[in-house]
Amino acid sequence: MAKTAQQPVLVIMGVSGSGKSTVAGVLAGKLGWDLAEGDDLHPEANVAKMQAGSPLTDEDRWPWLEIIAGWIRQHTENGKPGVITCSALKKRYRDVLRGEGVVFVFLQGSKDKISDRLSSRHGHFMPPALLESQFDALEEPTADENYISLCVSATPAEEAQEIIETLGLEGATSASGQN
Ligand SMILES: Nc1ncnc2c1ncn2[C@@H]1O[C@H](COP(=O)(O)OP(=O)(O)OP(=O)(O)O)[C@@H](O)[C@H]1O
Numbered sequence: 142m143a144k145t146a147q148q149p150v151l152v153i154m155g156v157s158g159s160g161k162s163t164v165a166g167v168l169a170g171k172l173g174w175d176l177a178e179g180d181d182l183h184p185e186a187n188v189a190k191m192q193a194g195s196p197l198t199d200e201d202r203w204p205w206l207e208i209i210a211g212w213i214r215q216h217t218e219n220g221k222p223g224v225i226t227c228s229a230l231k232k233r234y235r236d237v238l239r240g241e242g243v244v245f246v247f248l249q250g251s252k253d254k255i256s257d258r259l260s261s262r263h264g265h266f267m268p269p270a271l272l273e274s275q276f277d278a279l280e281e282p283t284a285d286e287n288y289i290s291l292c293v294s295a296t297p298a299e300e301a302q303e304i305i306e307t308l309g310l311e312g313a314t315s316a317s318g319q320n
Pocket residue numbers: 155156157158159160161162163164180226228258259261262263267293294295296297300
């Protein structure tokens with residue numbers, strides 16, 4: 142079971158198509174917390190590379206992870222909660238992101254299920270053909286990491302609610318004492 146600081150930053154992680162952006166949007170909306178989309182923080186060259194059908198390398202990902210870590214620190218150091226999406230596929234990537242008050246939320250699904258989702262998603266730079274490479278790179282979080290995992294079979298609203306209940310989170314409204 143993950144430890145939660147009073148005002149955590151949740152890193153919604155998993156392969157492309159696992160539903161990070163969708164669930165993070167619903168979750169941040171329910172909680173009234175800041176939201177950042179990791180896809181928007183990539184250097185342009187990374188987006189161009191993925192768009193052209195090549196998986197990113199570790200070297201491509203380090204500068205991006207540093208940007209994400211900066212957003213996380215800005216929040217944890219100021220006691221501000223937040224939700225950010227980041228594939229965070231490898232343990233050494235999560236090492237760059239982890240810290241006091243950071244909880245990983247791993248969206249876990251089978252290749253078939255996620256492939257189905259990606260084939261019906263349109264207008265996104267990430268080609269479905271890169272899914273195989275995402276699973277090849279994935280190192281699932283282990284017990285020594287501060288994380289929860291979620292099977293991606295429910296609706297986005299149900300998944301967001303499960304995260305809230307599992308971590309015992311309170312939104313901006315309830316935290317301010319209103320009923
Ligand atoms: N719980 C869900 N049930 C059904 N469909 C979903 C669910 N969550 C997300 N989807 C759909 O699956 C597709 C992938 O979701 P989304 O873009 O949120 O994934 P992602 O992990 O952010 O992907 P990427 O890393 O490539 O940005 C979208 O078309 C989205 O509408």
